[in-house]
Structures are given as C-alpha cells and as structure tokens.
Amino acid sequence: MGTSGFGFVRTARRGTARRIIVLGRQGSGKGTQCDALARRLAVRHVSAGDALRRAVRTGSPIGSAVEAIMEAGELVDDNLVLEAIWDHIGDEAPSGFVLDGFPRTVEQAKLLDDRLGTGGIDLAIRLAVPVEEVVSRLSRRRVCTVCGLDHPGAEPGATCDRCGNQVAPRADDNPTAIRARLALYDRNETALTSWLSRHTDLISVDGDSTPEAVAGRMWAAVKSHPSALVPVNSHAHATGSRFADVAVGLSAG
Numbered sequence: 001m002g003t004s005g006f007g008f009v010r011t012a013r014r015g016t017a018r019r020i021i022v023l024g025r026q027g028s029g030k031g032t033q034c035d036a037l038a039r040r041l042a043v044r045h046v047s048a049g050d051a052l053r054r055a056v057r058t059g060s061p062i063g064s065a066v067e068a069i070m071e072a073g074e075l076v077d078d079n080l081v082l083e084a085i086w087d088h089i090g091d092e093a094p095s096g097f098v099l100d101g102f103p104r105t106v107e108q109a110k111l112l113d114d115r116l117g118t119g120g121i122d123l124a125i126r127l128a129v130p131v132e133e134v135v136s137r138l139s140r141r142r143v144c145t146v147c148g149l150d151h152p153g154a155e156p157g158a159t160c161d162r163c164g165n166q167v168a169p170r171a172d173d174n175p176t177a178i179r180a181r182l183a184l185y186d187r188n189e190t191a192l193t194s195w196l197s198r199h200t201d202l203i204s205v206d207g208d209s210t211p212e213a214v215a216g217r218m219w220a221a222v223k224s225h226p227s228a229l230v231p232v233n234s235h236a237h238a239t240g241s242r243f244a245d246v247a248v249g250l251s252a253g
C-alpha cells in the first residue's frame, strides 16, 4: 500500500473523527460498501437493519416491538431504531463510525444529530443506484440467517462463508415488501438530502458499478472531505462553513 493511503489509515487509528452516514435505496450496496469503508477507516460499521434484526433474533423488548413492522417493510419507530443502533455505536461515537440505513427521515437525522452532540455528523454519502437495478439485486439477494452477511445469488441450501449458518432470502425480500420499502425510501429521500445538505457535507457517489469500483469512489469521497485528516481534538464544526454537494462518479448529482 502506498505511503499516502497507508498514512491515511494510520491517522484513523490515532483517533480521527469520522462520523459518516451512508444513504441509499435498499439493494444499493450500502452494507458491503459501509463494511469496506469502516475497515479502511478502522471505525465501527453499524447497520440499522442489522441492529434491528439482531434485536428480533435475541427476543429483546425492542425486537418484539418491531418484528411485525419490519416484515411488512414499514419504518420502525424513530426512537426504537435510534436505541437499537446506539447499543452498537455507544462509546465509539467520539472516534467515529460508518452508519448505514439511519437516518432515513429528517426526524431521524435531527434525533441523531442531537444524540451526537458537538460536531454532529461529519459526512453524509448518498449511494445512487437506479430503481430497476436495485429491484434486480434484491430479488437475487441471499443473506446469512444469523450474521446477515450477503451472499448474492447463493444456491438453495448454501451456508455462510463467515459463520457457516444457513443462507436464505430475507423475510422482507418478497415482491410486495420490496416495492413498499423502495417507495417509502424515495418519498423520504428528497427531504432528507435537503436537510443534510444544509447541516452537514453531502456527497453523491455513483453506486451502479462493480463493488470494487464503487469502493474506490466511496474512498475518493471520504478523502475529499477535510475532517478525514483532522485529529479529533482540533475537529469542530465551529466555522459553519460547508462544502457544496459534490458528486463522485456521477454525471449529474
């Protein structure tokens, strides 16, 4: 690995603030991309959907409250999702995280911003993938029933590459629930991106490509952001100066 790339990772390990949220339609590849980005930045990847599914699996009070709503493809109560993800972000918040699937609405963005306190969200990345492409990806999606790892196109009876458990379609990846989730996402996205562009830095990344190509664009987006190289102690959103929206790999934002 070259000096500049490696130096950047080392900076992350010294405690650079990188509170990154990633938005995108279901099936846009957020999970895979967030995982790769979090590893590269040496911060935690927290997925709202995974946190909620874990709550359902463990039979926690949050899990019991959200199970039926999730199966219908509807949005879970804002405070319940925040509590589910906060269980995983918790003490790590000051050193950074890559958050996937939260916020999905302006109300959730405000709740997260309040909970984070000083500094708030550093960077929002919007992963842009056309509807037809995500519908096709979701209909092929197969995930581990225990750890949630994606195994696109896995044959019936396949087991997880990571933990060895059974791989199967997700309960909410039926055609009716897929359509409901995409329509709901699109309804909320315009207001959310408008709010985010006023309150943090928002970068659109073209996600309609190979995972490797998209990962390269995500990394370019992060590197283009000033907080990426600023140590925690000198990192504060005191100036109020904001980037204009930037598009990475997109011909139009």
Ligand code: AMP
Binding pocket: 026, 048, 049, 050, 052, 069, 070, 071, 073, 074, 075, 076, 077, 078, 081, 101, 102, 103, 104, 108, 172, 181
């Ligand atoms: P996902 O894994 O992102 O497709 O999310 C699966 C399900 O979890 C969604 O259909 C919702 O029911 C619920 N969910 C995930 N993230 C959120 C969120 N930010 N707000 C409300 N519900 C959510």
